[in-house]
Amino acid sequence: xxxxxxxxxxxxxxxxxxxxxxxxxxxxxxxxxxxxxxxxxxxxxxxxxxxxxxxxxxxxxxxxxxxxx
Amino acid sequence: xxxxxxxxxxxxxxxxxxxxxxxxxxxxxxxxxxxxxxxxxxxxxxxxxxxxxxxxxxxxxxxxxxxxxxxxxxxxxxxxxxxxxxxxxxxxxxxxxxxxxxxxxxxxxxxxxxxxxxxxxxxxxxxxxxxxxxxxxxxxxxxxxxxxxxxxxxxxxxxxxxxxxxxxxxxxxxxxxxxxxxxxxxxxxxxxxxxxxxxxxxxxxxxxxxxxxxxxxxxxxxxxxxxxxxxxxxxxxxxxxxxxxxxxxxxxxxxxxxxxxxxxxxxxxxxxx
Numbered sequence: 001x002x003x004x005x006x007x008x009x010x011x012x013x014x015x016x017x018x019x020x021x022x023x024x025x026x027x028x029x030x031x032x033x034x035x036x037x038x039x040x041x042x043x044x045x046x047x048x049x050x051x052x053x054x055x056x057x058x059x060x061x062x063x064x065x066x067x068x069x
Numbered sequence: 070x071x072x073x074x075x076x077x078x079x080x081x082x083x084x085x086x087x088x089x090x091x092x093x094x095x096x097x098x099x100x101x102x103x104x105x106x107x108x109x110x111x112x113x114x115x116x117x118x119x120x121x122x123x124x125x126x127x128x129x130x131x132x133x134x135x136x137x138x139x140x141x142x143x144x145x146x147x148x149x150x151x152x153x154x155x156x157x158x159x160x161x162x163x164x165x166x167x168x169x170x171x172x173x174x175x176x177x178x179x180x181x182x183x184x185x186x187x188x189x190x191x192x193x194x195x196x197x198x199x200x201x202x203x204x205x206x207x208x209x210x211x212x213x214x215x216x217x218x219x220x221x222x223x224x225x226x227x228x229x230x231x232x233x234x235x236x237x238x239x240x241x242x243x244x245x246x247x248x249x250x251x252x253x254x255x256x257x258x259x260x261x262x263x264x265x266x267x268x269x270x271x272x273x274x275x276x277x278x279x280x281x282x283x284x285x286x287x288x289x290x291x292x293x294x295x296x297x298x299x300x301x302x303x304x305x306x307x308x309x310x311x312x313x314x315x316x317x318x319x320x321x322x323x324x325x326x327x328x329x330x331x332x333x334x335x336x337x338x339x340x341x342x
Contacts, residue, residue, distance in 0.1 A: 022254045030250075061239065065239070
């Protein structure tokens with residue numbers, strides 16, 4: 001565990017497209033959750049709330065993982 | 070109702086205009102990319118994708134067949150290309166320990182993509198195969214199967230899912246919300262963006278080239294207005310400039326696709342997360 005790996009990749013693999021994936025991932029998954037809640041509760045405002053929440057969460061994840069590096 | 074009415078009027082007024090022009094200019098569109106079958110349902114893009122595979126194999130085989138200690142020009146060129154992918158992409162991204170296993174796939178992928186993309190500018194062929202989205206999705210599916218398979222092989226199903234769903238630097242109860250997001254991002258969105266990036270670049274570049282080329286041809290020869298001719302020549306100059314830009318894009322997209330494949334493999338292999 002504490003023993004350092006002998007051969008590290010020269011460039012640490014930071015996928016520059018991870019930000020796009022996280023943003024759209026958040027929008028897709030929480031937009032879908034909002035849409036399902038809308039169908040369940042017979043409302044129409046949960047889908048936009050879900051989309052915005054997902055976008056915010058995706059942005060936060062990008063920030064948190066960059067902070068970590 | 071009123072919106073439908075306005076749309077209807079717009080349609081009604083625009084249709085006679087287009088018709089009155091006689092042989093008016095028809096701009097290229099998505100239908101330009103749909104080829105009729107040559108024989109037995111086989112279309113030009115299908116032939117090109119097979120041709121590219123054969124050419125990629127033949128080129129790499131020819132450069133490696135008579136491997137000499139003092140390389141000839143052909144062998145040198147082939148080795149340069151191979152080394153570029155082997156060291157510049159595979160080793161730098163995946164790391165000394167694991168990279169050799171993936172070099173054959175990455176080298177084949179890069180040259181297959183490069184040849185297919187360059188087809189967009191080769192006279193008489195002039196069609197980048199990956200401007201048909203289906204091919205791009207197929208290739209992205211290969212990469213998707215590879216990096217998921219490699220990850221599951223290395224970490225087991227649970228270990229791999231944890232690796233891909235828990236982002237570094239996130240702890241605490243918020244993980245409940247982040248894990249589904251990260252899973253969708255890494256397993257679902259990734260292959261789609263990988264395919265779309267390749268497809269959209271090839272599609273847009275080919276469309277732009279057609280537009281400037283046949284647009285210039287229309288303005289110079291068919292518009293019947295001499296004043297339009299210089300603009301047509303300008304369009305041809307633009308087509309030439311865009312061709313050079315496309316050469317760069319074709320190389321770049323082959324490189325980016327291969328690079329991201331290596332990054333996904335590296336991410337699936339990595340221990341810490």
